[in-house]
Amino acid sequence: MPIIRDLSHFPPSACHGAVAIGNFDGVHRGHLEIIRRLIQRALEVNGPAIVFTFDPHPVRLLRPEQCPPPLTWTERKAQLLAEHGVNKIVAYPTDEHLLGLSAHDFFDSIVRDLLQAKAMVEGPNFYFGHNREGNVELLSQLTASVGMSLDVVPPVEIDGALVSSSRIRGLIAAGEVATAKELLSAPYRIRGMVTHGAGRGAKLGFPTANLEAVDTLLPSIGVYAGRAWLDTISYPAAIHIGPNPTFGEAAFKVEIHLLDFEDTLYGQPLEVEFLARLRDVTNFRNEESLVNQLQDDVARTREIVG
Template sequence: AIIERLKAQAAKVGGPAVVFTFDPHPVRLLRPEAAPPPLTWTDRKAELLAELGVDAVIAYPTDRALLALTAAEFFQRIVREALAARAVVEGPNFYFGRDRQGNTETLRQFCQDADVALDIVTPIVAGESFISSSRIRDCVARGDVDEARRLLTRPYRIRGLVTHGARRGNTIGFPTANIAAVDTLLPGEGVYAGRAYVDEAVIPAAINIGPNPTFSEQQLKVEAHLLDYSGSLYGRTLEVDFLARLRDTRPFASVDALVQQLQHDVGETRVIAANAT
């Protein structure tokens, strides 16, 4: 809804539709221990916004000097001078300026004084509450990727660097890509059906997040078994979508029992990926 309103305002004033975002999130500088993990990365955000028809995305570098600006200084230096905005579109919970001193009412007064159009957009309701990043984070963190997908209107995606692991999967017929250095929120522990992006190919993938209790490994890992794929991915960045949660992680009494379950997981993944949009 907010992007459609942004494009409508841009058309009305005859200018480009520009999304302005902070990178990193201001909380990462002010209270790093309380900073929420991001749901996506900057390049991906720009890609998604471009698909929605946004003309440009500005990821403004967040530093102490920016955070020290008063609300009035922020409006003058950023909104008026840097962006030369003729219309502003915001949600109702927007705060700006040092110590969050500016809110939507402050913004409304500043815009009125500067003859800048202002459109405050009410969030969309899904179910019994508004769609918000906090709500989506909660879904992802508890492994409810189905609900996250419904709220996002697309599957939740992560990316990371493929590193060497114990190579135990190779010995039982299920080689996995060990995905490290994930810089966004990880779904909760469990086994998932998903898909991986390798060059131009989209490959079904069974994904495990968690320890490997069958082999007494307690370290949390992200491992993806790419179906019918035999190439090497070591050292590459891999992007993975989560389509559905299949089951909890659990120990198995034997390797044979584990293999039997993995075969079932792969079968489910194949069907889910084939029917996913």
């Protein structure tokens, strides 16, 4: 789905629908409840289901030192939202003009004038306007004053705790990717560019793609089972994050061994999703011990991905 970024030529096809505004970082199961209600309201008003998000996150401009690493990049977010029925994705190019708008001005200029919305759907912790001065109570008053419907969707709880981007971020940072997957709408995924490495993996019989320029949160140091995506084709993948102590290397690396793949990947973009954590990074006493462990990693990866 094309992402709408140029607001000076806003398409009429993205107007007169139901709108949900927010960051939707990770597109988790709490977000999906908002999306389900959004689609219902869009059908009722005979308009598109629209998600209005921000690129970059406003906190990155206001308080960059407090901005957490994202769980999804904008194109991935749009892909996930589209897969669940959203018709239009707007990624507002966050700037000082937007950040300076009062809550009332944001509602008037964005919701009414730009989007010409007929319905809104939000979570209970939605804030808008300068210094987050607007909340769902104020939004309820503003929508009511112009005859626009507003649905406030309750948060989702799983295992006795709220599903949130911050909770998922904590799980990913701890390497608990399987638990995080249960809270997300899809397995956690990162992207990067494949660069040249030392070539040591190939000599051992397990060639790896070295991934750099990852722009989202990395799981903690460890070995994982997952999938690597080249465009629309996926391959089972054993993923190593961290140093290589067996060879005396302390440098932090992201290395992906694609199973049943023999071509070169240098200079290509690669997406990698995580399904399970296999083990810690270990300092093996010799190459034979390492190879035996890698064989086990590959076997377990086939079983998990299969």
